[in-house]
Amino acid sequence: MLERLEIHNYALIEDSVIEFDEHFTVISGETGAGKSIILGALGLLLGAKTDVQSIRSGSESATVAASFYLGGGPGEALEGFLDREALTLDEGVAIIRRTIKRNGRSTSTICGAVATLGDLAAVTAELFDISAQRDHQSLLLPASQLRVLDAYGECEGQKAEYQTWYHEHQHLLSEYSKMERDLAKARAEADYLSFAVDEIASVDPKAGEDEELSRQIKIIASSEQLYEELRFAIDHLHEGGGAISLLRQAQAEVGEAARIDQSLLPLCQRLEGSFIEVQDIYETLRDYLASIAFSAEELDRLQTRLSLLQRLKKKHGPTLDAVIAFYNESRNRLELTEDGEVALAAVAKRIEETERRMIEEGQALRALRVEGARRLSAMVESKLRRLGMQQARFTIDFEEIESSPTGLDGVSYMISANPGMDLLPIKAVASGGELSRIMLAVKTSLAASDAIPTLIFDEVDAGIGGTVALSVAEELSLLSKSHQVVVITHLASIASKADAHLVVHKEVAASMSWSHITSVSGEARIREIARMLSGDEESQESLVHASKLLEGRR
Numbered sequence: 263m264l265e266r267l268e269i270h271n272y273a274l275i276e277d278s279v280i281e282f283d284e285h286f287t288v289i290s291g292e293t294g295a296g297k298s299i300i301l302g303a304l305g306l307l308l309g310a311k312t313d314v315q316s317i318r319s320g321s322e323s324a325t326v327a328a329s330f331y332l333g334g335g336p337g338e339a340l341e342g343f344l345d346r347e348a349l350t351l352d353e354g355v356a357i358i359r360r361t362i363k364r365n366g367r368s369t370s371t372i373c374g375a376v377a378t379l380g381d382l383a384a385v386t387a388e389l390f391d392i393s394a395q396r397d398h399q400s401l402l403l404p405a406s407q408l409r410v411l412d413a414y415g416e417c418e419g420q421k422a423e424y425q426t427w428y429h430e431h432q433h434l435l436s437e438y439s440k441m442e443r444d445l446a447k448a449r450a451e452a453d454y455l456s457f458a459v460d461e462i463a464s465v466d467p468k469a470g471e472d473e474e475l476s477r478q479i480k481i482i483a484s485s486e487q488l489y490e491e492l493r494f495a496i497d498h499l500h501e502g503g504g505a506i507s508l509l510r511q512a513q514a515e516v517g518e519a520a521r522i523d524q525s526l527l528p529l530c531q532r533l534e535g536s537f538i539e540v541q542d543i544y545e546t547l548r549d550y551l552a553s554i555a556f557s558a559e560e561l562d563r564l565q566t567r568l569s570l571l572q573r574l575k576k577k578h579g580p581t582l583d584a585v586i587a588f589y590n591e592s593r594n595r596l597e598l599t600e601d602g603e604v605a606l607a608a609v610a611k612r613i614e615e616t617e618r619r620m621i622e623e624g625q626a627l628r629a630l631r632v633e634g635a636r637r638l639s640a641m642v643e644s645k646l647r648r649l650g651m652q653q654a655r656f657t658i659d660f661e662e663i664e665s666s667p668t669g670l671d672g673v674s675y676m677i678s679a680n681p682g683m684d685l686l687p688i689k690a691v692a693s694g695g696e697l698s699r700i701m702l703a704v705k706t707s708l709a710a711s712d713a714i715p716t717l718i719f720d721e722v723d724a725g726i727g728g729t730v731a732l733s734v735a736e737e738l739s740l741l742s743k744s745h746q747v748v749v750i751t752h753l754a755s756i757a758s759k760a761d762a763h764l765v766v767h768k769e770v771a772a773s774m775s776w777s778h779i780t781s782v783s784g785e786a787r788i789r790e791i792a793r794m795l796s797g798d799e800e801s802q803e804s805l806v807h808a809s810k811l812l813e814g815r816r
Contacts, residue, residue, distance in 0.1 A: 263746040264390060264716045265355070266329040271321035273299045274768065274777035281781070283762035286742035289750045289779075290757050290794060291766030296777030297750050300766070301720055304328075304392060309383030312362040319774070327359040330389050330716075337388035337713070339381075340372070347375040358386060390716035393701035401675065401704055402689040408673050411658065413711030415634020420627045424669055427620035431665070434613045441609060445602040448595040455592040458578060462589040465570050472575070472582050475568040482564070485556040492551045499544040506544060509537040624670035631671060632660065638707055645703035645737065650730030651696065653681040656703075675704070698722040699734065706737050709744045716746040723753040735759040754794040758811035763787050788812065 267280040274296045291297050302316060303326040317324045332354050336344060340356060343349075351373065360382065362368040370382040377385070391401075401407060412421055448455070481488065499505045513533035520526040571582060579585040635658035646654040654677065661672040676685040679696050688704075691697045698721045705712055722734060735756040741747050742761070751757055768777050782790055791808035793799040 263331055263333075264328060264748070265331050267300070267303065268325070268327040269299070269303045270325045271318040272303055272324040272326060273316050273318065274775050275299055275303075275779075276318060276776055278777075278779050280764060280779050282746065282748060283760075284746055286739060286760045287746075287748045287762045287764060288757045288760035289748065289764045289766060290752065290790060292768070293752075295766040295768045296779075297766045298720075299777060300779070301392060301718070301750065304390070304718065306360050306362065306368075307358055307382070308386050308390075308392070309379050312366060312368045314362065314364055314366055317362060317364060323361050323363045325359065325361045327357060330356045330358070332356055334715075337385075339384035339388050343372055343375075343377065343381055343385060347373075349373050349375060356385075356389075358382070358389075388714065390718060391714045392718045393698045393705075393720070393722070401701060404672060404674060405668075407658075407675050408668055408671070410708050410711055411631060411634055411638065411673060413713070414638050414708055415630050417627060417630045417634065420623070420630050421669065424620065424623035424627050425667060427616055427623055428665060428667060431613065431616040431620050434609060434616055438606065438609045438613060441602065441606050444595070445599065445606060448599040448602065451595065452599050455596055459589060459592050459596065462574060462578065462585060462592075465574055467571055467574060467582055467585060469583060469586060472568060472571045475564050475571070479561065479564050479568065482556065482561045485554050489551065489554050492547055492554075496544060496547055496551065499540065499547070506537065506540055509533065509540060513537055620665060621670070624665065627669050628660070628671050631669075631673070635660070635673070641707040642700075642703045645706060646700065648730075648733040649699045649703055649737065650726045650733070651679060651699060654679050654700075655685060656700075657685060659685075696724075698724070699726075702734065702737055702741070705745075706741045709741055712745070714745075716748065717741065718748045718750075720750040722749060723751045723756055727753070731755045752794060754791045754808065754811060757794060758791055758808070763790065765790050 263284050264282050267282070269275045269278045269280070271277075280300070289297055289300060302310075306312070306326050307328055332340075332351065335341075335354075336351060336356065344351070356373055358370075358372055360368060360370045368379075370377045370379065372381060372385055401410065412418060497504065500507075513530060516526055516530045516533055520530050574585045575582060578588045639657050642656040643654065646656060657676045659674045659676050661674070662670060663672045664670075675688045677688045677691055677700055678685045679691060679700075688697070688700055691700060698719055702719060702722055705717055719738070722738070723731060726734060731753050732755050735753075736759070738747055738749055738756065739759045749756060749760070757763060763782050765780050765782050766777055767780070768775060770776075788805060788808045789799040791811055792801060792804035795807055796804040798804055
């Protein structure tokens with residue numbers, strides 16, 4: 263719910279902090295006092311275009327900030343924004359802020375993080391709705407109309423069943439399209455791929471084989487140098503006075519010394535270990551030397567094999583791994599060419615089946631929607647009669663559309679406000695007062711299924727009075743049981759039903775105008791209700807009538 267609204271240097275308001283009741287708040291005041299400024303400020307939070315003329319004279323910027331308590335958790339748009347920005351709500355409160363500047367630019371923040379205008383509009387559209395400014399009434403949007411109809415008609419379960427088949431159908435269509443492209447490409451490349459596969463298969467390369475061949479070629483090509491180097495090393499280790507003989511002699515001498523000083527015994531043992539290790543190195547080198555054999559034929563064979571691999575790498579990939587990957591991919595493409603028609607036909611059959619099931623579920627969803635629309639239309643018409651629109655007709659038109667994530671239907675809320683008038687979409691209704699009452703009738707009918715928690719009404723009292731005004735007040739009071747309701751009104755019968763009452767008044771001082779918003783209760787509220795009744799807040803008769811109206815609320 264909307265807990266608090268702060269307005270700074272906007273139009274006639276210099277600094278104002280407005281707190282709202284969680285159920286029903288009414289705003290009243292003389293004509294021109296500045297009630298519409300509050301709507302304009304809220305409109306900025308909904309993403310309305312900036313108007314630098316609305317910045318208070320003498321100021322370089324204007325700021326509007328609102329605090330919302332979200333006891334039920336954030337909506338989809340806000341939750342997505344918070345996740346993206348790695349933020350969490352502080353005690354369930356979201357603070358939305360927008361500042362407009364003289365240069366025409368504006369900045370917005372959501373929970374302290376900078377937000378785009380798109381983010382701002384998406385998030386606030388889930389938080390509150392204004393029934394006065396056409397651009398901000400959610401029920402003027404076809405998508406919202408369908409969503410609330412589904413909630414009212416309890417269609418969500420059937421819609422989920424439809425969506426299961428819809429998404430499967432879309433997946434198969436995508437798969438079919440990809441298979442078609444791959445098959446066409448494979449057909450065009452078939453000759454080349456067949457030649458490439460045969461060429462690579464005839465060589466049969468193995469991963470890392472080129473590196474191993476290079477190593478072997480290097481060894482064979484340098485076998486004479488290798489033999490000489492190792493022969494010298496063996497001589498140094500073993501032949502007359504070599505390292506092995508010297509180690510053995512040193513070990514024996516240290517052993518004799520250890521008989522005198524046993525602390526030398528570990529050194530003797532270490533020399534024994536070194537002797538064994540060097541002896542093993544000598545034997546290993548000796549065996550390796552014996553195995554070295556230069557073969558011109560083997561060198562030629564290895565070089566020929568490496569040349570084949572290098573040719574494959576040049577033609578089919580910079581590395582041997584790339585050649586092997588190309589070979590496997592090419593084989594798969596050739597198999598697709600051979601088996602692709604069968605596979606494609608199988609997917610086409612599955613597409614037909616999922617489309618049939620999707621249409622069946624979509625038609626079942628439509629039946630639920632039509633029944634829900636019938637009940638909702640009857641309820642809205644009944645409420646419109648209570649709200650003074652005796653001849654109004656309300657229907658929900660259906661249009662068959664291409665399959666979409668929401669079903670096979672487009673809907674449009676249609677209204678005829680006066681006898682002899684054609685049914686038109688509600689967004690085409692000309693009268694602001696009529697539009698507000700239509701919105702009130704629709705929203706009270708949808709009270710249990712309208713997810714927007716805060717509803718703001720302006721002009722709902724335009725052109726009405728007497729028993730109709732009382733009916734409007736009762737409907738607003740009823741709506742406030744399930745939603746937070748804020749109403750700007752001139753009618754005492756409506757204002758007296760509210761749980762909280764705010765008064766806007768204007769004053770002029772030092773050639774400057776200011777609008778102030780004050781919360782009234784007790785005697786001050788009685789005087790405001792009396793003013794709304796007769797224009798004279800001091801009239802004893804009006805004061806008595808005002809007191810009775812407020813007592814009736816209790």
